[in-house]
Amino acid sequence: MSESRAGTSVNPYDNIAEYYDTKYARFDADLDFYVEMVRRAGANARVLELACGSGRVTLPLLEAGYRVAGLDASEKMLEIARNKAIGFKETARFFPADMRNFELGEQFDFIFIALNSFQHLLSQPEQIDCLNAARKHLAPAGLFILDIQNPEIKEQYPADGRLELDSEFQNPKNGNLVQVFLSATAEPAMQQRHYRYIFDEIEADNSLRRTVTSFNLRYIYRYEAELLLDKSGFSIEDLYGSYEFDEYHAGSEKLIYVCRRKA
Incomplete structure (x- = not known):
């Protein structure tokens, strides 16, 4: 048996990038949700996904005709995303960067962090750094979505x-x-x-x-998440408990925050 491991200095997704892409290729429970939310942001919305991985959500938005960009710390995952984006009418941009600290020099109308990826940030300073960077890149009338698991x-x-x-x-x-x-x-x-x-x-x-x-x-609890968002300059417009736009309750699987920049 041959064995490979992700070392402590290596992104944990680098050595499983192709496996991860195949494993989650069929997961589409959130795609209609994001397509609808981007539609609400406007027909010409500029879209940025943080922790985009191999483009599972980014590419369907590209296929829907939006101008999309993705950011991820794993170059191996981004390589897969770039290869999958070849042949689309629109062009996607993918940036190798840490979502805790990035500077792209532009703003976007719709920024999101999908499928619990925010939970990779293990301290409040890291979480606030990420949210501050997201707010900085969000256009004044833009939408920001944070999708995390309900720890309850x-x-x-x-x-x-x-x-x-x-x-x-x-x-x-x-x-x-x-x-x-x-x-x-x-x-x-x-x-x-x-x-x-x-x-x-x-x-x-x-x-x-x-x-x-x-x-x-x-794991981030409801009012902890809301305090983080408030401290980072976001106002919460909606809170959903599922990708079907269900109202959040204690037994909901998800905590999905729809936010805007504070005035």
Whole structure:
């Protein structure tokens, strides 16, 4: 068995970029939501996604005819996004940058952070730095969306360190079966969970190629998130509990904030 791991100085998504792109290619639960929200921002809206990854959300917005840009700290993920954007009528721009501290020299009508990506920021100073950078790049009448998980609901996986089969898929390049295993452990005092992913690819000769990565996510409670947004110069226009625009309640899966810059 061969094995590769993400080192401490390496972005945890770099060595799993192709696997990640394939694993989440079929996840589209939020796409209609974002297409509708960008529509509300205007037909000529300039769009920026922070932590865009391999373009899962960015590219459908490009396909819908919007001027889109994506920002991510993983160059490997951006390389996939750029390759997938080839052939579209419109042109997408992708920037290698840290969402905690970026300067693009322009403003956008719609900025968003999708699917819990904000939770990779593990301290309040990091969170505020990110929100301040987003506000700085948001046009005066623009919309900002923050999409995080509601920590009040029970996690899909127990945080007891047990390794569970998460999913399976075929590697589109060679047809090999890839099995994805996941374990989680909790650090309640830090409002964090540690996730460890193992991607086992079974080669044609039945040998195993293993790729391992891990990262922490911080859980953010409702009024904590609202204080962060307020402190960073945002006013909250709407709070949804799902991608179907349902009103938020304690049992909602999501905390989706629709915000504008304060006057």
